[in-house]
């Protein structure tokens with residue numbers, strides 16, 4: 633019985649490992665933006681999913697742009713990347729972010745909804 637419960641516990645762990653390796657929820661007064669990636673974020677290309685909800689409903693038809701940048705550092709210029717995200721399913725947008733080096737990257741997500749005010753949410757990640 634102990635073996636069985638151990639196996640069951642392992643099975644649970646395996647099914648949970650399907651969860652995103654990276655996930656952050658950014659709350660603003662206008663929306664909640666969940667940013668996630670199935671794989672841990674790395675230097676190079678990363679497939680990132682943005683789930684946008686407004687009043688607990690998926691926000692569909694938005695125009696979404698993600699800007700990642702790193703301030704200038706000693707001996708290194710300011711670095712910036714801007715990508716549009718495309719909608720996969722209602723409220724779920726996907727894009728590729730390229731981090732050209734390790735360190736702290738600022739992330740600004742610009743959303744232009746079909747209706748209503750344009751807004752921006754911010755976060756940062758350590759690569």
Ligand SMILES: [Cu+2]
Nearest residue numbers: 702705708735
């Ligand atoms: Cu740098």
